[in-house]
Amino acid sequence: MAGDMNNKPTTDMIETTDPRDDTVEKGLDEGVINPTEDKRLVRRIDFHVLPWICITYALSLIDRTNIAAAKIVGMEADLNLTGNQFNVALLIFFITYLVTEIPSNIVIKAVGTQSYLMTYGQLLALRVLLGFFEGGFNPACIYLISCWYKRYEVQQRLAIWFVFGSVVSGFTGVISYGLSLMEGQGGLRGWGWIFIIPGAITVAVAIPIFFFVAEFLEKAKWLTAEEQVMIQRRLAGDQGEDVEGKGTMKSFLEAAIDWKVYVISMMLMLPTATTYALSSFSPSILASFGFSVTLSQVLTTPPYIFGAIVSILTGIMADRVRLRSPFITGYSILHMAGLAMISWGGSQGARYTSMFLAVAGSNCAIPSALAFLARNVVGTHKRQFAVPIQSIFGGIGGIIGSLMFREANYPGYRPGIYASFGCMAANTALASGLAFYFWIRNRQADRTGKVLEGVPGFRYTT
Template sequence: MDTNKDYEKDTVTIGDIAGENTSSITSLDNDARINALTPEEQKKVIWRIDVRLILTLGFMYCASLMDRTNLGIAAVAGMTRDLQLSVGARYSIITLVFFFTYVLLQPPATVVLRKLGPKLFLPGTCLAWGILTLGFGFVHEWHSMIPLRLVLGVLEAGFFPGCAYLLSCWYPRYELQKRNAVFFLIGSMASAFSGVLSYGFMQLNTLGSGKNLGQSYGPTAADPDAPSGRLPGIAGWRWIFIMQGLLTCAVALIGFVTIVDFPENAAKSKGWLNMKFLTQKESDFIVARIQKDRSDAIAAKFNLSAYLRCGADLKVWGFAAIFGLTTTITYAIAFFLPLILRGMGFSVGMSQVLVAPPYVLAAVVMFGMAWAGDKYHIRSPFVIANAVLAIIGLPLLGFASSTGARYFGVFLATTAANANVPCVLTWQANNIRGQWKRALCSATLVGTGGIGGIIGSTVFRSEDAPGYRPGIYCTILAAVLIIVLSLAMDYKFWKANKRADAGGKAIEGLEGFRYTL
């Protein structure tokens, strides 16, 4: 058989798909674009995509997480004293303001991503916020942090929803969670090892010149006998921002070379040594897989009113609420865990280093759930299981009397919050059709996640140290609400699937499409 002739004769082109309104999920079962590659060739293409796409996005997200959550690490490294952040709610304010611009700009940012393309938008914004992060290392007054954090929110607004949207464009529904998990796992390693990395950067505090950048030290409530004075050179906490900013810029520059475009443009996209990423046949194969899975491979022409009307679907906000409740816990731990560990009696160095082990466990659990979720086509049971794990871990963290029990609670709470992120991302992506609808959903999901960040950054207050009970109560409530909302969504999806099985209304306008529970 001459597969190339068959391919030329029988294939449906990308241009044809852009205008079609496929009414049945089974209409492309024998698509010549899929059969044009042997099974071995298909595996090699998918592996090539995995390595290039997921690793690039993962390391850029790693930089993103470090740059938005390094305040807690810098705070215990001397920033609190130098900028007098312990006065009133100053620390909570500079943590909070990031999310104002971060949340507001999510929906337009995903539209800009689609128009400009990920090859320019994602590394471009990454480079910009890397340069901005450098500026944090040269701040002299606490209120100067406020405009910097606002601009950081502007620059990072489109990154995470853009990554989630781009990944969903490349993979069928039941191959997505493992990829989401690896992407988020690489990023969450920033939270795991940024404490260790930052402790190393702190050791640079004897380098540099300029007394105005020196780190002051003296008696504190935790260490009333400490001598007063000023270290020479640039303070250690400033090096945290400077070095992490430089790392971000380096990752962004690599991203300009390695990031990939949307599947339909992959045959035109050049990267490594100016070579095409995929051939036209390989690009059409990827598009055909998505078309077979959910018939929305190519974006229709943008229409603002149609884009906004996608928000009338209640499940969009159900997923957004679940994600926001999840990130309430995630951000609270990311911002305040070093301070909580410091309050347990650990030294500055140990409170930074001990951040890592819970995130390592979270990574293992995260990938295990992703593997099982893709294999058995289930999502919500893992979302609910993580919420239950948080309900067990958070009271241990907040109320246990021994340090060992509290630290064990850190493991459970950190694992539950972080493992749930790819679970919710994939559950949402599995139950949404249409390019622009998924773009809006990614924006609302991550935008509401930013609201979770606002809550997480305010419920743990300095005056509540060392127990932080209001914050513990709030995060426990968030975990309970995750369970309630997930069960409600499951009931809605179960009813819709049952109705479709009986010949009723097609789900998401596509015959054969079923919700994933």
């Protein structure tokens, strides 16, 4: 199987978190971790790691995409948005978002409260700040997951993390409709409350996260010394790498010059572009089908629920069969089929059904691309830099997605549809080409015994 280790690491590769507890390490060195105990440990990690990052990711998505709902309930008219100004407001978020991807450990000082959003300039300023504060969040979550789990446990966790956020943010339309009914409360327009309430919830959730979020292995107080050693053993045995220490300039350069990192990063950029385009314009697209403004808000949610179910089920399947590119290809085809139905579907019902296919196809491809990188970049410290590089490409995808659909192309949005189709067609080509390259390298290693990525027994995931 790809990724199986032919040579197990010696115990010299593993340090206990508590060097004084020699009896624990010796006891674990005597045999393989009991499968039942291993499952219990994984469930324990799931309980402490996943919930908090899932909740915060969902809130971050709501905070960045609720602008789409605000647009059709009065913000566009109140701020006198014309031409491509709404697209610029979407795009400018990613400028500071990209800048803060790698240096995400910057200490951000608290800022004071500002006046209510009254002008287009203020809207741009707030989007810039939002991108700045969210810049390091996604890379941190992805890196955290890749450091806690084996390579073939990562995709379903990334899928859970991603689709939880997508499903909750998929309710943005319903939530926004309810908040828009607060029209006039506190002297504010209804669309103003669409920003205020979710933002306040995000701040409130950040407080307990500061105290309770699960940190990395060496700092996780909820683990016993024995459990820490067990996790170190299972990760070292899976990837043949030390999980201790810090990243170095050498680690950064290894990630920066590895062409495979950039190809897989493009495989995140392309579906991110289509995903962000749909999430930002789905209410407007649904309105172009002939649905009312209110119904368009509500109908944005079901496609994301469907996409979540597909992503989790196929993520579990992908981890079990240890394949990636066939699923990415399937997701891309699903998305392209949905786009074709949006453009040429006959009835209103058929065109709405197409949204399920398009949303599921693009959303499912994202966790697959994230897992593809995590499984084919060897070394915790190299991944520490490879993950934000990939996230930068994801941010570029967001910029592309911000420009795909324009009001000038309403109601058909044909240029945006064609651009989305092209993105996923290119994604299919990249996934297939890279998988073929990995297959050739794996076969060469099997025949000649050549060591891949400096780790005996390592095989690329295809």
